[in-house]
Amino acid sequence: MKNWFTQFQAPLMKFGEKLSRNKTLQILRDAFMLAFPLTIFGSITLIIANFPFLAQIIGESAAASLNAMLGPASTATMSIATVFTVLGIGYYFSCDRKVDPIFGAAIALAAFVLVTPMETVFELETGGSVVVGNVLDINRLGAKGMFVGMIGAFLASWLYSWTTKKNWTIKMPDTVPPAVSKSFSALIPACLTLSVFLLIRIIFQFTPWGNIHDFIYEIVQAPLTSLGSSLGATLLAIFAIQGLWFFGLHGQIIVNSVLDPIWNALTLENLTAFQAGTELPNIVTKQFIEIFTVGIGGSGMTLAVVLTLAFLCKSRTMKQVGRLALPAGCFNVNEPVIFGLPIVLNPTIVVPWIIAPIINVCIVYFSMAARLVPLTTGVTVPWTTPIVLSGMLATNSWQGGVIQLVELAVVFVCWFPFLKALDRQTVADYAEEESDDELFAEA
Known part of the structure; x- marks a missing residue:
């Protein structure tokens, strides 16, 4: 068994470390976090405005006004999340390349807007429709434009950094104020970068899609989000998270950095539908992954494990681990139990560690598919929110808390036999150590 673990551990750890150190994924992860405080604010107001039974409590007129x-x-905030992602990519990419990050962010945003259609179709109440020009469709600043925003921001940031590193800049005398000097330094890189994006816009006007947004959405985003929203892909992601954690790598960060673009796009689609009062389209979203996996005590859903250790185990060591890990576990931080039990490289509990989350994901998925539990609304709920409350907030229903x-x-059912076996073994080992110490003292 140990030889098999050793052979499997080396390549997995090497692969996980490469992913965690990948600059592109790190920049993307940091860019998504840029919008976090803004989306939390938007989520709070959305929860208040759509609080369950609000119309019955304060009246329909007052609820509509609120x-x-x-x-x-x-x-x-939430509906234009792509804008914040673009700014974040431009900023952090420029920081990584040691060029002025403010101009990097501004150029990335301008490039994204430049390739975004500046017209929308407006449906008339009397029937028919009319094309309205000189406007930006908010859907293209949110879910529908997410992949265009990410790809465009990376390209714009790279072009800006590359031209700046080539010293294709205007140098000003030292006597010129720094703000003016930096503006002139960014002039040529900005013009060259935006010229490329203007050319892209013009080229796509002669294609069947008419713009790069519809091209990327149809060819790239729609197939990827369809794949990412499937149960099979979700279970594979959960398996990868658990497997990486078992070998001591932060599986959540590694897997999320790859799949967050897809999960966030699915989330924004649900949010758009929720705000419009239409049927929510996606079961799997960012909130599905966070609230119904991480939200049950952290990666691996270990809150039940911590409670079992703290109150049902006889071993003094295991009781201490459980009681020390319990306060953090209530807020879904479970590193104390992962490294304290330990779960890492512990073959005794690898089976429940991997199987329990997979079973639960299936339960929640099919419960939502059968509409026994409402789908996540797209509202951002911090992953540290305690169990039950987080489920209720994410689904805007009491069923979300019950399913948690x-x-x-x-x-608990999956883990209990394994923890009891580990508990008995720990008690026996401790008794044997005490016996050996007594014999040594007598001698």
């Missing part, structure tokens, strides 16, 4: 007053907050309790029970 919704109208708070609505712009979520639109200005079902998950907690499933984890």
Whole structure:
């Protein structure tokens, strides 16, 4: 068994370390985090405006007025998440290449807007439609434009950094104020970069798609989001997370850095539908992954494990690990139990560590597919939010909290026999050590 683990561990750790050190994935992860405080604000206002039974509590008229007053907050934050992602990529890419990050972010945003259609189709109440020009469709600043934004931001940032590194810049005398000097230094790189994007816009006007947004959405984003929203892909992601963690690598960060673009696009689609009052399209979203996996005590859903260690184990060591890990575990931070039990490289508990999350993901997925539990609304709920509350907020229903309790029970059932066996072994080992110490003292 140990030889098999050793052979499997080396290539997996090497692969995981390469992914975690990949600059592109690191930049993308940091860019998504840029929008976090903004989306939290938008989520809070959206939750208040759509609080369950609000119309019955304060009346339909008052609820509609409250919704109208708070609505712009979520639109200005969550609905234009691609804008923040573009800014983040431009900023962090430029930081990595040691060029001025503010101009990198501004140029990336300008490049994205430049290839975005500046017209939208407006449906008339009397029937028919009319094309309105000189406007940006907010959907293209959110879910529908996510992949264009990411690809375009990386390209724009690379062009800006490359031309700057080539010293294709205007140098100003030292007496010129720094702000003016930096502006002139960015002039040529900005013009060259935006010229490339203008050319891209012109070229796509002569294609069947008419613009790069519809091309990327049809050829890249739609197939990827369709694949990423499937149960099979989700279970594969969960298996990878658990496997990486077992070998001591932060599986959540590694896998999320690859799949976050897909999960975030699915989330924004649900948010758009929720705000419009239409049927939510996606079961698997970023909130599905976070609230119904990480939200049950951290990666591996270990809250039930911590409770079992703290209150049902006889071994003093295991009890201490459980009680020390419990406060953090209530807020879904489980490094104390992962490295304290330990779970890392512990073949005794590898089976429940991998199987329990997979079973729970299937339970939640099919419960949502059968509409026993509402789908996640796209509202951003911090992953540190305690169990039950997080489920209710993510689905805007009490069923979301109940299904988390079902998950907690499933984890307990899966883990209990293995923990009891480990507990008995630990007690026996401790008794044997004490016996050896007594014999040594008598001698």
